[in-house]
Amino acid sequence: MTITIVGGTGPEGSGLAMRWARAGESVIIGSRDAQRAAESAAKLNKAVYGNGGVPAGAAEISGTDNNSACDSADIVVLTIPFESHAAMLKHLKPALRPGQILVDTTVPLAASIGGRATRTLGVWQGSAAQQAAELVPEGIAVVAAFHSVSAELLRQDGPVDCDVIVCSDDEHAAQQIRQLARKIPGVRALDGGKLENARIVEQITALLIGFNIRHKGHSGLRITGLPPEAYDV
Amino acid sequence: MTITIVGGTGPEGSGLAMRWARAGESVIIGSRDAQRAAESAAKLNKAVYGNGGVPAGAAEISGTDNNSACDSADIVVLTIPFESHAAMLKHLKPALRPGQILVDTTVPLAASIGGRATRTLGVWQGSAAQQAAELVPEGIAVVAAFHSVSAELLRQDGPVDCDVIVCSDDEHAAQQIRQLARKIPGVRALDGGKLENARIVEQITALLIGFNIRHKGHSGLRITGLPPEAYDV
Numbered sequence: 001m002t003i004t005i006v007g008g009t010g011p012e013g014s015g016l017a018m019r020w021a022r023a024g025e026s027v028i029i030g031s032r033d034a035q036r037a038a039e040s041a042a043k044l045n046k047a048v049y050g051n052g053g054v055p056a057g058a059a060e061i062s063g064t065d066n067n068s069a070c071d072s073a074d075i076v077v078l079t080i081p082f083e084s085h086a087a088m089l090k091h092l093k094p095a096l097r098p099g100q101i102l103v104d105t106t107v108p109l110a111a112s113i114g115g116r117a118t119r120t121l122g123v124w125q126g127s128a129a130q131q132a133a134e135l136v137p138e139g140i141a142v143v144a145a146f147h148s149v150s151a152e153l154l155r156q157d158g159p160v161d162c163d164v165i166v167c168s169d170d171e172h173a174a175q176q177i178r179q180l181a182r183k184i185p186g187v188r189a190l191d192g193g194k195l196e197n198a199r200i201v202e203q204i205t206a207l208l209i210g211f212n213i214r215h216k217g218h219s220g221l222r223i224t225g226l227p228p229e230a231y232d233v
Numbered sequence: 234m235t236i237t238i239v240g241g242t243g244p245e246g247s248g249l250a251m252r253w254a255r256a257g258e259s260v261i262i263g264s265r266d267a268q269r270a271a272e273s274a275a276k277l278n279k280a281v282y283g284n285g286g287v288p289a290g291a292a293e294i295s296g297t298d299n300n301s302a303c304d305s306a307d308i309v310v311l312t313i314p315f316e317s318h319a320a321m322l323k324h325l326k327p328a329l330r331p332g333q334i335l336v337d338t339t340v341p342l343a344a345s346i347g348g349r350a351t352r353t354l355g356v357w358q359g360s361a362a363q364q365a366a367e368l369v370p371e372g373i374a375v376v377a378a379f380h381s382v383s384a385e386l387l388r389q390d391g392p393v394d395c396d397v398i399v400c401s402d403d404e405h406a407a408q409q410i411r412q413l414a415r416k417i418p419g420v421r422a423l424d425g426g427k428l429e430n431a432r433i434v435e436q437i438t439a440l441l442i443g444f445n446i447r448h449k450g451h452s453g454l455r456i457t458g459l460p461p462e463a464y465d466v
Contacts, residue, residue, distance in 0.1 A: 161457040193443045200440045203433045210426045217459035224394040226450035
């Protein structure tokens with residue numbers, strides 16, 4: 001299974017790349033500039049594995065331009081700022097193929113248009129993920145996830161104290177992404193229902209950013225009060 | 234300090250009443266019908282204290298009609314369904330006095346107009362709490378809180394595994410309500426920023442209701458990754 005991370009040179013994308021590569025997933029960093037993507041992948045490999053090479057059970061991170069990276073992917077993860085969201089999806093469209101899963105981590109922060117990172121923009125479709133669903137070709141399953149996972153914590157070594165709430169209209173794709181989330185040590189994944197619920201999950205990030213500003217932390221969230229099997233399906 | 238709970242005969246309101254009375258806070262159950270409120274208060278006292286009377290350090294719950302109950306209150310807590318929200322605030326207006334704190338726990342669930350409890354309505358002001366702020370007389374501090382605390386868990390005896398996110402434009406009032414939240418065993422209280430953030434906090438409840446339906450739980454949420462002092466101020 002190959003995971004392409006569009007915007008993988010940024011903090012959230014590179015953090016996810018590091019975690020998944022370490023768990024043995026084949027990860028491609030996508031960027032507008034193939035050279036920059038390759039350099040970024042080399043740096044990430046060094047950060048994860050040092051100079052000792054890739055250990056057994058882990059995988060190497062590679063990098064190339066966004067469209068080539070999408071062409072080889074089973075799963076395409078979008079980790080880009082909201083101001084690039086619609087344009088990037090239009091740009092990627094020719095490279096996306098039926099059967100692929102598009103994971104949208106985008107949060108429509110007001111910072112995208114010069115406002116605050118603690119506020120969100122209203123998106124006509126309801127959420128960034130629903131905007132994505134409107135822009136991808138037919139046959140691509142859109143899954144919203146990973147909004148609340150701190151990029152800082154992903155780029156460190158320890159377990160990540162956060163639940164990932166996964167929303168999608170495609171139950172099989174959602175399950176695959178929940179399994180992918182669980183490969184990050186500490187993370188539990190939960191079925192957040194249909195893609196329309198992404199509008200709530202995306203907004204939680206703005207609230208967490210407020211906590212981070214007020215208290216200088218790297219906040220996340222845990223859902224309490226559910227039976228253990230809620231995190232296993 | 235006297236706390237009046239408007240809608241205190243319902244599950245969330247009575248749960249909060251039981252917890253605060255046990256912690257020694259003087260609680261008045263408000264209802265449209267004074268007789269019904271008094272009966273409800275008597276039942277709650279029995280549920281909390283049995284037939285042994287009120288122990289030292291605890292307080293008795295009383296009940297009366299909403300307007301009389303508000304007249305005696307330092308803090309008025311709204312635990313009513315969204316469909317009654319605006320009308321109730323207009324009804325209470327003559328009984329509210331400057332210096333009081335109005336705590337709004339209301340979530341604008343689509344169930345209010347026959348839709349789903351996993352969806353919310355758009356409120357013109359941004360949130361139920363901001364609608365409340367528009368409807369109360371001058372000098373009343375509006376605080377949004379307690380949306381995600383399970384009524385079921387409040388009505389049981391054990392600690393409540395949930396953080397309460399408190400939003401208000403009045404920092405002093407917000408601090409008082411965070412202190413009140415901490416009187417519920419297990420609860421931690423967090424500064425959620427300005428009242429405008431209530432729009433995010435209110436919506437989280439719809440997501441939690443979805444988890445409860447899918448997994449038969451009484452879900453809540455915890456914020457992770459913040460320093461301990463974030464919960465002390």
